[in-house]
Amino acid sequence: MQKKVLVTGAGGFIGLNTVKMYSKYGFKVFALVHNNIPVELYSMENVEIIQGDVTSRDFMMQFDKRFDVIAHVAGLASDIGSDEVFRKINYEPVTYLYELPKEKFIYISSSDVYGIKDFTDADENTPLTEFPKNSYPKYKIMSENFLRQNCGNYVIIRPAAVWGEGDKTLEKRVEDFLKISPFIVHFGKWKGTNRWPLANVENVAKTVVAASMFDDFDRQAVTVIDPEKTTIDEYYRKIAAKYFPDKKFLSVTLPFWVGKVIGFISTTVSNALKLKHPVYDPTFYALHHVSSNLDFSSQRMLEALQLLEDYDNNRFTLSKLPLKLQGFL
Numbered sequence: 001m002q003k004k005v006l007v008t009g010a011g012g013f014i015g016l017n018t019v020k021m022y023s024k025y026g027f028k029v030f031a032l033v034h035n036n037i038p039v040e041l042y043s044m045e046n047v048e049i050i051q052g053d054v055t056s057r058d059f060m061m062q063f064d065k066r067f068d069v070i071a072h073v074a075g076l077a078s079d080i081g082s083d084e085v086f087r088k089i090n091y092e093p094v095t096y097l098y099e100l101p102k103e104k105f106i107y108i109s110s111s112d113v114y115g116i117k118d119f120t121d122a123d124e125n126t127p128l129t130e131f132p133k134n135s136y137p138k139y140k141i142m143s144e145n146f147l148r149q150n151c152g153n154y155v156i157i158r159p160a161a162v163w164g165e166g167d168k169t170l171e172k173r174v175e176d177f178l179k180i181s182p183f184i185v186h187f188g189k190w191k192g193t194n195r196w197p198l199a200n201v202e203n204v205a206k207t208v209v210a211a212s213m214f215d216d217f218d219r220q221a222v223t224v225i226d227p228e229k230t231t232i233d234e235y236y237r238k239i240a241a242k243y244f245p246d247k248k249f250l251s252v253t254l255p256f257w258v259g260k261v262i263g264f265i266s267t268t269v270s271n272a273l274k275l276k277h278p279v280y281d282p283t284f285y286a287l288h289h290v291s292s293n294l295d296f297s298s299q300r301m302l303e304a305l306q307l308l309e310d311y312d313n314n315r316f317t318l319s320k321l322p323l324k325l326q327g328f329l
Contacts, residue, residue, distance in 0.1 A: 002046070005212065006067045008032045008054045008097070009074030013167055014108065014159070014204055016040065018073055021205035023047055025213070030065070032074070055088055057096045066101040069212045073108045077169075078136060079285035080270040080278050086135035094143040098151045104218070105154040106208055109144055111197060111223055111296055112137040113158060116288040118194075123297040124158075124221045134285045144221070155211040156221040159204045160197035160296060161289075167201070174239045177281050184236045184251045187259035187282075187291045192233030192251055194293040199224045203301065210304035213311070217304065227298045232290050256291065263287040 005022050009015035010031035016038050022029045029047045032054060041049055052059045054074045076089040098105055114122055115129030115137075130138050147154045163170055178184070186192040204224050211217045230238075233251055240249050263284035270278040282290060 002026065002028045003068040003212075004028045004030065004065065005069040005071055006030045006032065006063075006065075006100070006102075007071045007073060008093070009034075009072075009108075010041065010049075011036055011038055012073065013164075013169065014162055014201060015073040016166070017164070017201045017205040018071060018208050019044065019047060021202075021209045022071075022212075025209055027069075027209075027212075030067070034074075054093045054097075057092075060093070061096060061099070063100060068103050069106060070097060070100060070102045070104075071106040071108075071208055071212070072097055073208075075108065075140075076136070077110065078276075079134065079283045079289075080267055080275065081135065082271070082274070083135045083138075086139050090136070090139040091142050091146075094146055098147065098154075103153065104212060105147065105151050106211055107143060107147055107154060107156050108204075108208070109140045109156050109158045109221070110137065111158045111160040111199075111225065111294070113141050113144065114296070116285070116292055116294070118293040119295045120293070121295055121297050124223055124300060131285065131288070136285075148219075153218055155217045155219075157204070157208055157211065158221055158223045160199040160223070160225040160294065162199050162201050162204055164201035171239060173281060174236060175243050178236070178240050178244060178247075178249070182249070184233060184240070184249045186233065186251060186253045187287060188253075188256035190232075190291060190293060191253040192236075193231050194291065195295045196230050196232040196235045196290070197294040197296055198226045198228075198230055198235070200226055203305065206308055207301050207304045210308045214304075214307050216307065217300070220300075222300045222304060223296050223298070224301045225296045225298045227302065229295070259287045259291065260284065 005027045007019050010019050011033035019029050019031050023044050023046050030050055031041055031047055032050045034053055113128045114126050116131050128141050144156050207224050263282050266278050266280050267284040
């Protein structure tokens with residue numbers, strides 16, 4: 001009894017890795033891709049490619065298949081952009097995707113829903129807080145609340161700053177900055193010693209699959225963050241060593257108010273010109289990210305990874321597995 005899963009955003013960094021992980025664990029994957037189809041998808045086992053637009057209700061509601069799981073990965077993760085665009089991409093699809101026949105809905109949210117400020121070992125019970133004047137966490141929070149109120153069975157996955165092989169966003173921005181800067185620049189009181197909340201994309205994909213296979217996290221949220229703590233200065237230096245091994249960088253710290261001025265100008269100009277990428281870093285939102293101690297607990301993610309490890313090592317007996325999983329054995 002092969003389980004069927006619909007993965008939206010399958011052409012993106014997280015989506016592609018999620019499809020790979022589902023395929024590895026024997027799911028029949030329906031990979032929804034909007035425009036650019038990654039070449040890797042064509043060679044994957046148990047994967048059927050569907051080209052379409054997740055923001056089109058008419059297109060999405062035409063599916064006559066019953067999925068065991070819907071993994072909604074598609075979304076816009078950006079520190080610039082209009083409220084209208086964020087709502088269209090990050091909220092409205094949730095309001096109809098949940099209606100498709102399925103056993104469980106997996107929603108990819110973000111650790112940004114906790115707020116962008118100093119934390120120490122925050123966990124899934126930490127209150128959600130919108131960041132002022134940025135619609136990304138706003139609509140992630142609205143989507144989470146919608147699912148709690150309307151969806152029978154769901155799991156919310158909250159990745160931190162996702163990295164890994166094939167990342168063309170986070171790592172690329174740091175590389176582009178270091179390409180033109182003779183310094184690693186920090187702002188404010190932490191002076192680069194604050195935790196940068198990295199989440200390896202493989203851990204994100206494994207957590208999604210574990211949440212699909214087991215009922216331990218039903219109607220709950222799971223924060224995905226690497227247990228190893230990396231400071232923002234250490235992260236910059238890893239990128240510098242990778243791309244500029246012969247270049248020596250000094251770390252400098254500027255007052256936070258200077259960063260706010262720089263970030264405000266970058267955000268204002270980028271939004272006025274309706275750019276997809278900021279004119280320069282940091283934006284106002286990115287400034288708070290790199291200058292805050294974003295320290296979250298990885299405990300619930302580690303529990304999910306342990307379930308998969310036990311499953312891989314045949315430590316489960318048939319009687320201990322959820323009924324919906326017994327078809328895998």
